[in-house]
Every structure is written in C-alpha cells, then in structure tokens.
Amino acid sequence: MLLFVIYLWLLWWAIAFFPVKWVSVKKLPAIAMTIAPFILYNPDRYFLYNKERLIKHEMRHIQQQRMLSPAIMLILYLAFSIILFVFYLAKYHSLKYAFMKCYRENPFEVDARKYERPI
Numbered sequence: 001m002l003l004f005v006i007y008l009w010l011l012w013w014a015i016a017f018f019p020v021k022w023v024s025v026k027k028l029p030a031i032a033m034t035i036a037p038f039i040l041y042n043p044d045r046y047f048l049y050n051k052e053r054l055i056k057h058e059m060r061h062i063q064q065q066r067m068l069s070p071a072i073m074l075i076l077y078l079a080f081s082i083i084l085f086v087f088y089l090a091k092y093h094s095l096k097y098a099f100m101k102c103y104r105e106n107p108f109e110v111d112a113r114k115y116e117r118p119i
C-alpha cells in the first residue's frame with residue numbers, strides 16, 4: 001500500500017513537468033486554480049484579473065508544485081490555510097475576514113503575487 005502511494009506521488013510529480021494546459025471550468029469557485037500540469041480557470045471570472053498577471057501568478061504555482069511535488073505543495077498549502085484561518089478567526093471573529101486573510105497571507109500566495117509584477 002505504502003509503495004503504491006509513493007508510486008502515485010512520484011508519478012504525479014513527473015506529470016507536473018508536462019506542458020501546462022489551461023482548462024476552462026464553468027463552476028470553479030475561484031478565478032483560477034493550479035493543479036500541475038493543469039491550470040483550471042473560470043471563464044466567467046478570469047477577466048476580473050489582468051491576464052498577464054494571472055498567467056505569471058498561476059505559472060508560479062506550477063513552479064512551486066514542480067519544486068515541492070504537487071502533493072506536498074497542496075498539503076502544505078491546505079495546512080497553512082487552515083492554521084491561518086483558525087488564527088484569524090480567533091483574532092477577528094469574522095468567518096468572511098478570516099477566509100480572506102487565510103488566502104491573502106498564505107505563503108504560497110504571497111510568493112506567487114511577487115511574480116505577478118513586471119520584471
């Protein structure tokens with residue numbers, strides 16, 4: 001069983017290096033979401049973001065997943081989100097604000113936003 005999980009983890013990591021494919025997902029609850037090698041985007045919302053910035057942002061998430069492996073990056077992303085959500089919920093007593101802050105302050109998002117800027 002453990003070997004099978006390791007095999008899947010390594011296989012997914014290898015697949016993350018395939019050419020990036022943008023996939024339109026109508027009901028996506030976000031502007032875009034990266035699960036390497038796919039970048040899922042909501043066709044009804046993605047124009048809300050500057051296109052060049054969005055591409056740079058999501059490509060940085062691809063890089064993060066290629067460096068750490070997609071499974072490890074996504075687990076760390078979720079872990080940071082949960083810890084930050086609980087922290088900000090305890091601090092501000094607002095679900096909406098805690099949700100927004102846990103997304104904004106997630107280290108992976110902070111890092112991706114740095115790459116949005118023109119060089």
Ligand SMILES: [Zn+2]
Binds near residue numbers: 108
């Ligand atoms: Zn992001």
